[in-house]
Amino acid sequence: MRSEARLDSAVFQLTPTRTRCDLIIIANGKTEKIASGLLNPFLAHLKTAQDQIAKGGYSIILEPDPETDAAWFTKGTVERFVRFVSTPEVLERVTTIESEILQIENAIAIQGNDNLGLSTVEDCQTKPAETTEGTKPSGGPDAGKAIVLFKSSTSKSA
Secondary structure, eight states: OOTTTTSSSSEEEEESSSSEEEEEETTTTTEEEEEEEEEEHTTTHHHHHHHHHOOOOSSSEOOOTTTTTTTTTTTTHHHHHHOOOOOTHHHHHHHHHHHHHHHHHHHHHHHHHHHHHHHHHHHHHHSOOOOOOTSSOOOOGGGGGGGEOOOOOSOOOO
């Protein structure tokens, strides 16, 4: 499929754990898998994907509005988006944001328990709170392999 091929849709096929995905593009009845990897970096940038995953299921479908001219919705655009989402800086940012959200959720849960008289913050802390300010969080040894962009071995026209 050519880079300038207009897409009918892009589909994220999720794994049973809904943490990883294959990104498949569809144009004129032809399909091509263009990426595979972690789902969260994509969710951080796609509101419609967040909405669809909240409803459940094992696929997320991205389609342009049929009433608008979506000349921008091409294979090349989706490939550039995948490259952007898979840069180390973006992956690091997503990891940092997820960590901060978990810390906030834990603090809210502790505060809620404290209001019910179940425990105090000191009771729930097993170790001193760590700060991520001024540190570079590690995405793990496979952070560079979080998303893999596939290159088609054959050149097909759409």
